[in-house]
Amino acid sequence: MHSGLFKNNLNANTRICSASPYFCVLKQQNNILAVTGSDLSVAKEFLIKGELVAIPTETVYGLAGNALNEKAVLSIFEVKNRPAFDPLIIHTDSLKKVAIYVSDVPEKARILAEKLWPGPLTLLLPKKDIVPDLVTSGLDTVAVRIPDHALTRELLAQLSFPLAAPSANPFGYISPTKPAHVEQQLGDRIPYILDGGECEVGIESTIVGFENDETIVYRLGGLDINEIESLIGPVALMPHSTSDPKAPGMLKSHYAPRKPLHLYRRDAITPGDAGTGYLLFDRYLDGVDRRYQRLLSPGHDLKEAAHNLFAYLRELDGLPVSEIKAELVPASGLGLAINDRLQRASVPA
Numbered sequence: 001m002h003s004g005l006f007k008n009n010l011n012a013n014t015r016i017c018s019a020s021p022y023f024c025v026l027k028q029q030n031n032i033l034a035v036t037g038s039d040l041s042v043a044k045e046f047l048i049k050g051e052l053v054a055i056p057t058e059t060v061y062g063l064a065g066n067a068l069n070e071k072a073v074l075s076i077f078e079v080k081n082r083p084a085f086d087p088l089i090i091h092t093d094s095l096k097k098v099a100i101y102v103s104d105v106p107e108k109a110r111i112l113a114e115k116l117w118p119g120p121l122t123l124l125l126p127k128k129d130i131v132p133d134l135v136t137s138g139l140d141t142v143a144v145r146i147p148d149h150a151l152t153r154e155l156l157a158q159l160s161f162p163l164a165a166p167s168a169n170p171f172g173y174i175s176p177t178k179p180a181h182v183e184q185q186l187g188d189r190i191p192y193i194l195d196g197g198e199c200e201v202g203i204e205s206t207i208v209g210f211e212n213d214e215t216i217v218y219r220l221g222g223l224d225i226n227e228i229e230s231l232i233g234p235v236a237l238m239p240h241s242t243s244d245p246k247a248p249g250m251l252k253s254h255y256a257p258r259k260p261l262h263l264y265r266r267d268a269i270t271p272g273d274a275g276t277g278y279l280l281f282d283r284y285l286d287g288v289d290r291r292y293q294r295l296l297s298p299g300h301d302l303k304e305a306a307h308n309l310f311a312y313l314r315e316l317d318g319l320p321v322s323e324i325k326a327e328l329v330p331a332s333g334l335g336l337a338i339n340d341r342l343q344r345a346s347v348p349a
């Protein structure tokens with residue numbers, strides 16, 4: 001059985017260099033790959049033992065562990081190679097359970113939670129002591145979300161603890177939207193990938209916090225901010241920073257392919273050398289081999305574009321090209337979040 005091989009979070013095959021501000025983990029030496037399956041009882045068993053499981057959500061796949069178990073949380077940071085100053089989102093399945101982990105729900109947050117959960121929305125709320133400081137990187141707010149994925153909600157309903165789950169990719173790389181994406185990158189680090197198919201939304205949740213009377217969007221995401229504004233009035237957008245611990249969700253360079261990514265408006269995109277891949281919105285570029293082009297949405301639909309964004313970026317990254325040229329999509333609704341991801345993916349780490 002797999003579980004014995006992944007007995008604890010800091011096993012003999014994992015080495016940590018504590019001198020670095022990042023948890024620097026050397027690749028595990030046992031080349032045993034995660035099992036991919038849709039068996040909730042297997043996922044549950046690993047999680048109860050403090051091990052990590054990749055879980056499907058409607059946004060992207062998450063790398064999940066028991067949020068109340070510090071060892072499990074530490075191993076999330078290690079497996080992702082994620083800096084300790086970047087806090088995690090906790091996932092649960094009901095408003096009643098959310099109340100166990102947060103000390104206050106402002107009126108506007110309550111309205112959003114009641115109307116938009118389950119869904120691609122994360123709320124920053126004051127944390128109770130039960131949530132380890134490791135989860136929130138020492139902040140006094142905790143990020144909470146009820147995901148809209150039947151399999152994962154059933155799993156959450158069966159657990160007596162919430163799941164801390166960042167996107168299941170190595171820190172800084174493109175988020176996974178299919179089980180195979182997780183297997184390719186973290187398959188030798190975790191025992192189980194819970195297969196819930198392709199993620200419907202395709203980009204991460206919209207993160208919203210509350211300060212005094214202001215509503216602040218910390219990260220644009222799969223929930224259109226127009227929907228938020230129609231319920232609670234105007235919101236303010238938090239600007240990006242490189243590594244400001246007060247706004248850890250706003251790292252400038254993120255979601256990046258390994259190949260350099262350059263952004264263009266449609267009318268400024270020109271065919272480059274043979275070694276160029278193209279991520280386009282709705283129309284192919286004339287004079288370029290179509291094997292090197294991906295259309296986010298032939299039907300000009302931003303939802304479809306968001307759904308395809310990360311998968312196509314990965315595909316282009318895997319082609320024999322030396323650079324990727326991407327077209328910015330129309331800057332409204334979900335297009336704002338798509339362009340945000342493209343912009344951050346284009347900033348060198």
Ligand code: TXA
Nearest residue numbers: 059061062087088139141142143166167204205248249
């Ligand atoms: O859709 C999603 O949100 C996915 C799925 C798996 O739920 N999760 C996800 O997690 O995108 P992650 O860790 O990749 O991104 C969470 C972001 C991070 O940028 C983190 O800095 C920010 O949320 N964050 C978490 N807690 C925070 C807090 N208390 N204050 C400000 N930002 C916070």
Ligand code: MG
Nearest residue numbers: 166167175204
């Ligand atoms: Mg992420």
